[in-house]
Amino acid sequence: MSGDLSYEALLERAYKLLPPRRIRRERLEVEPPEVVTVGKRTFITNFKRICDTLNRDPRLVLRFLLKELGASGNIEGDAAVIYGVAARKIVKDLIDVFVKNYVNCPVCGSPDTILIREERKLMQLRCTACGATTPVKPF
Numbered sequence: 001m002s003g004d005l006s007y008e009a010l011l012e013r014a015y016k017l018l019p020p021r022r023i024r025r026e027r028l029e030v031e032p033p034e035v036v037t038v039g040k041r042t043f044i045t046n047f048k049r050i051c052d053t054l055n056r057d058p059r060l061v062l063r064f065l066l067k068e069l070g071a072s073g074n075i076e077g078d079a080a081v082i083y084g085v086a087a088r089k090i091v092k093d094l095i096d097v098f099v100k101n102y103v104n105c106p107v108c109g110s111p112d113t114i115l116i117r118e119e120r121k122l123m124q125l126r127c128t129a130c131g132a133t134t135p136v137k138p139f
Contacts, residue, residue, distance in 0.1 A: 028103070028111035030054065033095060035088040042086045048078035050095065054103050056115070061098060064139050068094050107132040 030053055034045040044050075051058040062080050066073050071084040102125065105113050110129035115136070117123050125134045 028053070028099065030095060030099060033088065033091045035086065035091050037085055040083065040085060042082040042084065042091075044080040044082070044091060045078070047075070047080035054099065055111075055113075056103065060115070061095075064098050064102070065091070065094055067139050068097075102136055105130060105132060106134050 030050060031046060033047070033050060036043045036045060047062070048058060051061050054061065058075055058080070062073060062075060065080070066082065069082060069084065069086055069090070071082050071086070073080060073082040073084075075081070099111075102115060103111050103113060105111075105125065105127035108127060108130040110127055112128045113125050114128065115123055116126055116133075121138045123136050123138050125136050126132075127134075
């Protein structure tokens with residue numbers, strides 16, 4: 001090794017030793033909702049799979065959707081039933097809002113979180129990746 005290594009040469013050598021840059025992709029890829037409208041009822045046929053991907057209780061996700069839509073509904077098997085007409089785009093946008101507010105960690109962006117209900121309906125989002133605890137708006 002020669003003693004003639006300048007800062008720039010050392011820096012260039014360090015950059016060459018780094019692994020190639022990876023394109024950042026979302027770890028949590030939620031499948032689009034399969035929405036079927038029959039009369040005045042809307043069915044989300046893959047609702048259980050979406051909730052499993054989000055690692056959230058289907059009743060909790062449905063409660064959020066129904067509150068935002070101003071409708072009533074229930075869960076029948078693996079599908080969610082909304083008593084009213086809801087477009088596929090609206091349902092998808094609401095699921096995206098749910099993911100942003102109640103699944104992804106606001107500190108590190110990781111989807112590895114759990115919802116904890118404290119006394120008096122206070123809900124907190126606890127990240128299992130970075131350990132951050134963030135209060136979230138109850139619904």
